[in-house]
Amino acid sequence: MSFLAAAPGFAIAILVLPVCCGLLATILPAFGYMPALGGNTWSLGPFEELLAMPGIGRSAGLSLFSALITTLISVTLVAFFVGGWRGTRSFARMQQFLSPLLSVPHAAAAFGLAFMIAPSGFLMRLFSPWATGLDRPPDWLILNDPLGLAMIAGLVIKEVPFLLLVTLAALPQTKAGQFDRLTQSMGYGRLSGFLFVTWPQIYRQIRLAVFAVIAYASSVVDVAIILGPSTPSTLAVRLTEWMSDADLALRFVGSAGALLQLGLTLMALAIWLVLERFGRAVSHSLRAQGRRLARDGAVRWFAMVATALLALLVFSGLAVLALWSVAGFWAFPDLAPNALSFDTWNRASLSLGGPMANTLFIGGVATAVATLLALACLEREWRTGRTGGSRALWFIYLPLIVPQVSFVFGLKVFFLLIGWDATMAAMVLVHLVFVLPYVFLSLSDPWRAWDPRYASVAAGLGASPNRLFWRIRLPMLLKPALVALAVGFAVSVGQYLPTLLLGSGRISTITTEAVALSAGGDRRVIGVYAFLQMVLPFVVFVIAAAVPALLFRNRRAMGGQA
Amino acid sequence: MKTTQNSHFVVWARRARAFKLGLAIALGLSTASALASDKAPNPADWASVEKAAKGQTVYFNAWGGAPNINDYIAWAGRELKQRYGVTLEHVKLDDTAKAVATVVAEKTAGQDVGGKVDLIWINGENFASMKQQGLLFSPGWADQLPNWSFVDVENKPTITVDFTIPTEGLESPWGGAKMVFFHDTVRDTQKALGRLPNSTADLVEWAKVNPGRFSYPAPPNFIGSSFLKQVLLETVTDRSKLLQPVMESEFETVAAPLFDRLDALHPNLWRKGRAYPKNYPAMVQLMADGELEIIFAFNPAEASNAIAQNKLPDTVRSFTFSGGTLGNTHFVAIPYNASAKAGALVAANFLLSPEAQARKQDPTVWGDPTVLNMAKLNDDERAKFEALDLGIATLRPSELGPMLPEPHPSWMTAIEKEWTRRYGAGN
Numbered sequence: 001m002s003f004l005a006a007a008p009g010f011a012i013a014i015l016v017l018p019v020c021c022g023l024l025a026t027i028l029p030a031f032g033y034m035p036a037l038g039g040n041t042w043s044l045g046p047f048e049e050l051l052a053m054p055g056i057g058r059s060a061g062l063s064l065f066s067a068l069i070t071t072l073i074s075v076t077l078v079a080f081f082v083g084g085w086r087g088t089r090s091f092a093r094m095q096q097f098l099s100p101l102l103s104v105p106h107a108a109a110a111f112g113l114a115f116m117i118a119p120s121g122f123l124m125r126l127f128s129p130w131a132t133g134l135d136r137p138p139d140w141l142i143l144n145d146p147l148g149l150a151m152i153a154g155l156v157i158k159e160v161p162f163l164l165l166v167t168l169a170a171l172p173q174t175k176a177g178q179f180d181r182l183t184q185s186m187g188y189g190r191l192s193g194f195l196f197v198t199w200p201q202i203y204r205q206i207r208l209a210v211f212a213v214i215a216y217a218s219s220v221v222d223v224a225i226i227l228g229p230s231t232p233s234t235l236a237v238r239l240t241e242w243m244s245d246a247d248l249a250l251r252f253v254g255s256a257g258a259l260l261q262l263g264l265t266l267m268a269l270a271i272w273l274v275l276e277r278f279g280r281a282v283s284h285s286l287r288a289q290g291r292r293l294a295r296d297g298a299v300r301w302f303a304m305v306a307t308a309l310l311a312l313l314v315f316s317g318l319a320v321l322a323l324w325s326v327a328g329f330w331a332f333p334d335l336a337p338n339a340l341s342f343d344t345w346n347r348a349s350l351s352l353g354g355p356m357a358n359t360l361f362i363g364g365v366a367t368a369v370a371t372l373l374a375l376a377c378l379e380r381e382w383r384t385g386r387t388g389g390s391r392a393l394w395f396i397y398l399p400l401i402v403p404q405v406s407f408v409f410g411l412k413v414f415f416l417l418i419g420w421d422a423t424m425a426a427m428v429l430v431h432l433v434f435v436l437p438y439v440f441l442s443l444s445d446p447w448r449a450w451d452p453r454y455a456s457v458a459a460g461l462g463a464s465p466n467r468l469f470w471r472i473r474l475p476m477l478l479k480p481a482l483v484a485l486a487v488g489f490a491v492s493v494g495q496y497l498p499t500l501l502l503g504s505g506r507i508s509t510i511t512t513e514a515v516a517l518s519a520g521g522d523r524r525v526i527g528v529y530a531f532l533q534m535v536l537p538f539v540v541f542v543i544a545a546a547v548p549a550l551l552f553r554n555r556r557a558m559g560g561q562a
Numbered sequence: 563m564k565t566t567q568n569s570h571f572v573v574w575a576r577r578a579r580a581f582k583l584g585l586a587i588a589l590g591l592s593t594a595s596a597l598a599s600d601k602a603p604n605p606a607d608w609a610s611v612e613k614a615a616k617g618q619t620v621y622f623n624a625w626g627g628a629p630n631i632n633d634y635i636a637w638a639g640r641e642l643k644q645r646y647g648v649t650l651e652h653v654k655l656d657d658t659a660k661a662v663a664t665v666v667a668e669k670t671a672g673q674d675v676g677g678k679v680d681l682i683w684i685n686g687e688n689f690a691s692m693k694q695q696g697l698l699f700s701p702g703w704a705d706q707l708p709n710w711s712f713v714d715v716e717n718k719p720t721i722t723v724d725f726t727i728p729t730e731g732l733e734s735p736w737g738g739a740k741m742v743f744f745h746d747t748v749r750d751t752q753k754a755l756g757r758l759p760n761s762t763a764d765l766v767e768w769a770k771v772n773p774g775r776f777s778y779p780a781p782p783n784f785i786g787s788s789f790l791k792q793v794l795l796e797t798v799t800d801r802s803k804l805l806q807p808v809m810e811s812e813f814e815t816v817a818a819p820l821f822d823r824l825d826a827l828h829p830n831l832w833r834k835g836r837a838y839p840k841n842y843p844a845m846v847q848l849m850a851d852g853e854l855e856i857i858f859a860f861n862p863a864e865a866s867n868a869i870a871q872n873k874l875p876d877t878v879r880s881f882t883f884s885g886g887t888l889g890n891t892h893f894v895a896i897p898y899n900a901s902a903k904a905g906a907l908v909a910a911n912f913l914l915s916p917e918a919q920a921r922k923q924d925p926t927v928w929g930d931p932t933v934l935n936m937a938k939l940n941d942d943e944r945a946k947f948e949a950l951d952l953g954i955a956t957l958r959p960s961e962l963g964p965m966l967p968e969p970h971p972s973w974m975t976a977i978e979k980e981w982t983r984r985y986g987a988g989n
Contacts, residue, residue, distance in 0.1 A: 034670065054979075055987025120851035136852035139774035144837040146988060230780055230837055231986045244659040245782065248666060248691055329872040332851045341872065347629050351636075409667075416671035422678055504664055504678040505623060505653030516626040516654040521843035522873070525629060 004383070007376035008392075011436065014373075015395045018411055018433045019402050025410025030255035039252060046256035053253070055232035060264055063234045066148045066155070067218035067268045072275070073152070074159040075210060081307045082167055082202075083194030084300030086176065094304070095168065097311050099545070101161040103486070103537035104318065105494040105511065108530035110154040110226040112317025115324065115523070117150070118143050120332050122320045128333035137332055144230050151228035155220065157314050159213050160307065163206065165487075166442065169480050170205035173449030174198050191300055192293035196283060205445035208393070212400045212441065214272055218265045219403030222496060222515065235261055236405050240497075243409055258406040265403055318534065325527025344524040351513075352532075359509040359536060362424070362499075363492035366431035370439040371485050375474075377440070378447045382473075383465055387448075396440050399433045404497050412501045422504040430498045435488040442484035447477055478551070482544035490537035510536065602699070603904040605706040611904050616647040618905030622894075623661035624683035626654020627843065630867065634928045637921070642912055648905045653679075658688050665697050665897045677899035681906045685892045686725045686784075689733055690971045692895065699896035699903060702731020707907070709914035710734075714935035719967065720891040721933055726805050726970040733893035734910040737922060738931035739860045740962055741792060741887035744955070748877045749855055758881045759856070762793045766823060768856070769830035775855035777832035777839055777848075780986060781978040785842045788860060790977055792888045794820045795966045804969035808976045817977060821984065828985065835985060846873050860888075862962060863929025866953025870926060880957050886964030891933060916943035925953040 028034060032043040050056060085091040101109070116122050120137035128134045143150050176198045183193025203210075219236045228234055233241075239257035242250040286293070324330070328339030381387050411430065412421065420426040450473065458468050474481070493511060500512050514529035603611045620642075626632055632652065639650035655661055661682045668677050684692070692698050704710065713735060715721050721735045722728065745751040745758065752758055754771035769776050779786035797819035798804060803812070828835040832854060839845045845857040846868050859865070868874040894913060896906045912918055916939055919932040929952075936944055952958065 054983035058988040120848075120853060139833060139853070141833045141836055146836060225840075229988075231835075232982070232988055241782070244657055244663055248662075248695060251666070327872070329850070329875060331875065339872075343871075344629070347633065351632075409663075413667050413670050416667055416673055500660070505655070505661075506621065506651075506678060508654070513626075513654065516656045517629070521627075521841055521847060522629075523847060 004376050004380045007373055007380060011373045011377050011440075012392075012395050014429070014432055014436055015398055018430060019398050019407055021414040022407030022409070022411030023402065025413045026255050026258050026407055027410075028255075029252050030259050032252060034251065034255075046252040049253045050256040050260065053238075056235075056238075059232045059235045059238055060260065062148050062229065062232075063218050063236060063261070063264055064268050064271075066152050066228075066234070067214050067265075068271060068275075070152050070155040070159060070217040071210065071214045071272065073156050074163055074213060077156075077160055077303060077306060078163045078167055079195065079199055079203075080191065080299060080303035082164070082171070083191045083199065084296065084303050086171070086194070087180070090304065094307060094311070095164075098161045098164055098307070100538055100541065101158070101311060101314055102165055103490050103534065103541045104158070104314070105490075105530075105533045105537075106154075106158050106220070107222040107226065107494075107496075107511075107515065108318070108321070108534050109158050109314055110223045111526050111530050112314055112321050113150075113154050113157060114143055114226060114317075115320045116313055116317040117153075122316065122335075125333045125335055135333060143227055146229045146231060148224075148229050148234070151224055151234075154223050154227040155217050157310050158223075159217070160310060163209060163213065165483065166206045166209040166445075167202055169442065169446050169483060170202050170449070173205065173446060174201045187292045187294060189292060189294040189296040191296040192286075192291070196287055200283075205449060208397070208441050208445075211269060211272070211397065212438075214268050215265050215401045215403065218268045219261055219405060221405065235264060236403065240405055243405070254409075258403075258409070261403045262406045265401060269401070318530075321523075321527045321530055323527070324523040325525075325531060327524060327527075344528050348525075348528045352510075355508045355510050355513045356532075358427075358507055359493060359511070362427050362431055362507075362509065363489045363536075365428045366435045366492050367439070367485055367488035369428070370432055370436040370488050371443075371481065373436060374440045374443050374484065375481070378444060379469060379473075382447075396437050398437075400437050404434075408498050408501055411498075415502060421502065422506045424507065426502055427499065427507055430502050431492045431495055434495060434498070435491050438491045439484045439488040442487045443480055446480040450477060475552075479548045482547055486537070486541045486544040489540045493533065493537050603907060605703045605907055608708055611907050612646060614904035615902070615908040618902035619649040619651060620680045620902045620905040620909050621651050621653050621678060622681045622683070622909065623653045623655055623658070623664075623679050625656070625658060626652065627656060627841075630871070630928055634922060637927075638909070638913060638918060641918075642909055646908050646912070648902075648908050650909055658682065658684060662688050662692055662697070665692070665899065666695070668899055669695075669697065674899050676901050677897055678901075679897050680900040680902045681909055682895050682897065683736070683892065684733060684895045685890060686968065687971045687974065689724050689729075689893065689895065690727045692897075693727065693732060697898055698732045699898050699900060699906075700732055702729075703896070703907060704729070704731040704734035704910070706731070707734060707911040707914060709911050709916075712916060712934045712938045713914065714933060714938075716935060718891065718933065720889065720965075723967075724891065724893065725968040729893070733895035734914060735891050735933040736894050736913055736930075737892050738889065738933055739892060740862055740882075740889040740931070740965060741788060741858055741860055742862045742864075742880045742882050742957065742962070743856055743858045744849070744865045744874075744878050744880055745856050746849065746875060746878050748875070751855055759883075761883050761885055762789075762796050762823060762827075765856070766827045766830075769827055772855060773830040774832050774834070775853075776827075776830075777835075777845070777854060778858075779841050779845065780838035781974075781981055783841050785845075785858075785860060786838070787974055787978060788888050789858065790820070790824075790981065791969060791974065792966070793823055794969065794973070794977065795888065796885065797823055804973055807970050807972040813976050813980075817980065820977070821980070824981075824985070849878070850874055861930060863923075863925045863931075863953060863956050865955035866925045867929050869955055870953070876954065879955050882957065882961070882963045884963055886966045888968065889965035890968050916946065920946040920950070923947065924950050925956060929953070929956070931959075 029039060030046055032039050032041055032045055119140045119142060124137060179197045180193060183197055184190065221236050221240050224234045224237045228237065232238065235257060239254050239261060242254035242257060325344055326340050326342055327337035328341045330337035415421045415426050454472055455468055458472050496511050496515055499509050503512065510529065510533050514533055517525045517529055603614050605611060622635065624635060632654065635652045639652065642648040642650050661679050664679055665677060713721060718738065724733065754768045755764060759765045759768045765776060778789040781787040781790060795801065798816060803816055839848055842859060845854060848854040849857045850873060862880065865874065865878050865880050869876045869878060894910050896903055900906055916934060919934050922928050922930045923932050932947065936947060
């Protein structure tokens, strides 16, 4: 009981303290104060310099624009796909096809996409030279286009599986099946019936995840470097460059940029709130007109084809990536390398042990602690009936909304002060900051939407609160709990910037190794590390999917169904 | 509801107090340890340095983007362990400035001893910046290393002057660099001009006939910046101006011919200059794909290296400009607060040894040019260098052409800024 009572305070400390300390150490230099670099006076100089940076408006605009477009496309596609195809056999097949995508780190997926769609990529090779007449790649601007379209595509391919997963987790808590029968009996189309009745209930549950997508997309660094524009880059990429520039005076501008990034992310969220209202109004007016929109075949097929293409593109991209990892010389427009060679793998295997062990340890501990804390908080909330309201929500939002680049550098200075730099404890703690919100996000909605009548029945039969938890609630919610665990682990594996900065190079993970080595741009090395980055979380997801199916193989309603 | 929040706050406040206490203890402890271990090794007394180094772990912060270089560093680590009992841990960076950032953060936090970085692979802007901020182990130690006696200070001025900044023994030379260009003999690169381009002015003309087949990484990538410096050195009327820090009043006039040449080149760049290759390895990939026809590197052995690793076809060859190309030296330096200074000194000395330098110059290992003077070596040591097969695509040292020294780092900063304003801001 005392653990339960302490859990919420403990969780809040983990979510809030590091962010605040890091922000503080960012705000001071943004206003000119950083004694080690000779900044002893307060001024608005860093902001003036920031605004004088060439193309800064365009960089900021790009971040905002791409975040909103990414989220809009992802949410719409997921809603239409789930609405149009839920309950069909092709849906179940697509779901199995898409869920492994969730465990693919953003950077690996982005590389896979690049290997497919570049002018020298696999798609062009498929059609060259027999159809295009080309024996050299055309000079087409597909990757790194100034509008950021390739970057948006790279983000959408990762956010769709994520949103689909949280949607599917939320779906059982609605009476979607009954609603479908009702709306269809009233003549509504499959899609319109879903969007009018079931979707608003789902959206309420997945809203936090959508906000996380916006914040992530507006401040992402790795995908933006791989696929995004460079003339100029997005704000997050530029401020990361300033923060690591040899000219130390740029640290001040970088800090000011980090605050601008924070403002931009908040602005993107504010604009999204307006878009939400707009969406509600459109839906309302369509409903009020009594439109049935029964002829939705084309839209449904479009959603299916788009989702399938997206998955196909990523999987073939990853396959090409794996092929590159064992490629000898591979010229354009050959469809396969002229020879296979395991040199890259052999070389990598010599130095993989340490990073692999670190990745497993940090991810394992952070995820276990996060899941335990989230379960304890939710259980306490259930027993006391106090949810903490919107203020508690803000605590969970905090590490997801405050962009990493805005506070991680400051956090490093802070850890140095207390002598925690480059310790496993600091590493687990900082991973926990990012893992806990995702675990909580994945877990809380299904948990809260759990039908309380089961509890009433159990209590009526004399079950204690503890027995209720262990015998009824946890088994019924084991699937979302394990999914939350797997999501948490994937988040931990994917952490780059915090791991690099707080590990001070002494604690390296698969991801820091991958990014350092892919700085060399060698497709073979990228192939090896992206493959490894992808396999670790994937294994955890497979376990998460297998355990409930195994445990409850004799209970249809708890095991196999979505 | 209200009470929950209050109790949250009480818990939080209690934790905050405990936290502050912890902070005070940690700070107190670090001051105490500062007094205990603040004994800098003296390189003049080399025996004592080797003794102190035994058992130390040296965290060597070096760019980790090239597997062959990583392997070479791993080899050096094994030798150091065996011969001197020094453990070398390679901290693989994607950007050297990250190591500078670590030292800055430590200085910010007052951690003047027991730092995380013991040795940095460094030169140019990063060195200038660390030297100016007082972040390096001083006074100068490099010229007191035993193996300094082999170093070619006579013929390689970039060993003692790094980007016009005197090294003053604050960094020890490791290898040389010189800009060379590559083309694939399968393609008729000579057709446009009747010969290979012999200057960046020629490149502009070549690109007019072959649009979309040449590019360079956008600055501040150092290969891209090096190309801009090459153009600067070719176009500037008075090269002596580049030895001094840039003066704002003159910058526009001095740099005007540079930007005129870039303006002429850019419409014919790959992707018309709307995107740039990320870095040197990306250019290699683009050449292998047939997108780029001429690329350049900062290490004369890179083409042979890339062929050996299946990254380029074996028909690629190197060329350079008769008027000279940019060259410099890269170094290792020790931060002022390094934990294992003695170990770092021993490592720096080993990297300078004829044995380690000859292995480094072997193109099947790395192919990085040595900083040693062949005349200062004994016959056995010289034979090791002479036995090296530099590879089919590598120019002999005599074919590399004159070396143009780096301008003062402030020029690069000014040029990068102006470049971004003109070409990198989406106009």
